[in-house]
Amino acid sequence: MFVNTPHPLTCLLVFLAGAAAAFGAATPPAPGWKAGVAKVVITPTEPIWMAGFGSRTKPSEGVRQDLYAKALALQDDAGRSAVIVALDLVGIEREMADAVAAEAQRRHGLTRDRLVLNVSHTHSGPVAGLVVMPLYDLNAEQRAVVQRYTTGLIARILEAIGGALAQLAPARVEFGQGLAGIAVNRRRVRNRSYPGPVDQDVPVLAIRDPAGALRAVAVGYSAHATAMSDYQINGDWPGFAMAEIEQANPGATALFVNGCSADANPLPRRTEELARGYGKILAAAADEVLRGRMTPVTGPLQTAFETVEVPFRTPPTRAELDQRLQDRNPFIRLHAKRLIEEIERKGALPTTYPYPVQVWQFGRSLKLITLGGEVVVDYSLRLKQEHGFDHTWVAGYSNDVLAYIPSRRVLMEGGYEGGESMIYFGRPGPFGAAVEEIIVEKVADLVRRTTVAAPAK
Numbered sequence: 001m002f003v004n005t006p007h008p009l010t011c012l013l014v015f016l017a018g019a020a021a022a023f024g025a026a027t028p029p030a031p032g033w034k035a036g037v038a039k040v041v042i043t044p045t046e047p048i049w050m051a052g053f054g055s056r057t058k059p060s061e062g063v064r065q066d067l068y069a070k071a072l073a074l075q076d077d078a079g080r081s082a083v084i085v086a087l088d089l090v091g092i093e094r095e096m097a098d099a100v101a102a103e104a105q106r107r108h109g110l111t112r113d114r115l116v117l118n119v120s121h122t123h124s125g126p127v128a129g130l131v132v133m134p135l136y137d138l139n140a141e142q143r144a145v146v147q148r149y150t151t152g153l154i155a156r157i158l159e160a161i162g163g164a165l166a167q168l169a170p171a172r173v174e175f176g177q178g179l180a181g182i183a184v185n186r187r188r189v190r191n192r193s194y195p196g197p198v199d200q201d202v203p204v205l206a207i208r209d210p211a212g213a214l215r216a217v218a219v220g221y222s223a224h225a226t227a228m229s230d231y232q233i234n235g236d237w238p239g240f241a242m243a244e245i246e247q248a249n250p251g252a253t254a255l256f257v258n259g260c261s262a263d264a265n266p267l268p269r270r271t272e273e274l275a276r277g278y279g280k281i282l283a284a285a286a287d288e289v290l291r292g293r294m295t296p297v298t299g300p301l302q303t304a305f306e307t308v309e310v311p312f313r314t315p316p317t318r319a320e321l322d323q324r325l326q327d328r329n330p331f332i333r334l335h336a337k338r339l340i341e342e343i344e345r346k347g348a349l350p351t352t353y354p355y356p357v358q359v360w361q362f363g364r365s366l367k368l369i370t371l372g373g374e375v376v377v378d379y380s381l382r383l384k385q386e387h388g389f390d391h392t393w394v395a396g397y398s399n400d401v402l403a404y405i406p407s408r409r410v411l412m413e414g415g416y417e418g419g420e421s422m423i424y425f426g427r428p429g430p431f432g433a434a435v436e437e438i439i440v441e442k443v444a445d446l447v448r449r450t451t452v453a454a455p456a457k
């Protein structure tokens, strides 16, 4: 707070500030947050193979809705910036995330811990990336399209990051949570006896200008973006939800932050009407939070990013892989072929994977935990239980969508999210039993390291 009464100390501060400016030193930043947001279209400009479903037999045939890279930059009153990028893509692999992060650091000094790359997991977007997943057996022409798209995509993500940082301006940052009943635990579709945990929380981060007008809003939810499955490019229900929010709040940009959606689907699904309906439901839930009482988010913003080695089970032998080359399932044959190539290239299959864990702590008011991979809901529920349901936001699908990330329970139950899906990601086999504990412990470690000490009493 400033005091208007002239005072010797005030004069001294004015003098010092003037002297600092005269010598070219940075002037002290104004207290409070600055925020900036940018929205860049990443819609493919030519027919391209679509991501997510292995059953598609031809490239895209049109565009129902544009896809976006949306970046939100936040700067605390110590002048340190961080950027979260929300992408209408099915995934992002380590190689592409690393390329974006390295360039963002070179251009803007943004360190790896201060950049989150989160994907909506839309199954109506393009195949993209520097490494094409084994799920897509593309011919040379189709690969060239994906390569062209990826080159442009990386440039556009960086454009969004730069744009958001260039827009930094004083802002109020607020947090609140609602609920929306979109997610159904999809493992129960195949096995009715499974438990059906879901996370139906709707975390909302609102960015307002000093006068209170909404400039940006980040909205989280945990369910697969699989309501649509045709050949028209679109953002699926999260894309429709964000469009709905932006329409209701002219001048504001809405970012979808995917949660722990691995074992959740919006059900029923498969029609545009249902996809738009789920979009309306999420938008209405976010609107309720925005109109209600939200909690001011305080700084400083403390960030940490690390990879932790998560184990695979003992990999298949060369003899086992040779046998799988005769399997009736083409995906199993293709997977075996790729693993054999990997053995020939590197001498052995990997026994662990460097799994990305990231924590952003906003003072003592909010923890954003971002995890790699398609994370099952057990992580979200457990981490909120351990770190506080009211102020913890858990987002999977961040920084490297390397595979499904089962909890110990899902791993033991087996099925698609428990291990069968690993072939589509080209991994040697299911994760080892310690995967959940290793990730949860690394989160606790990073939370400890980013915790701001309580003010002395």
Ligand SMILES: [Zn+2]
Binding pocket: 121, 224, 262, 374
């Ligand atoms: Zn998925």
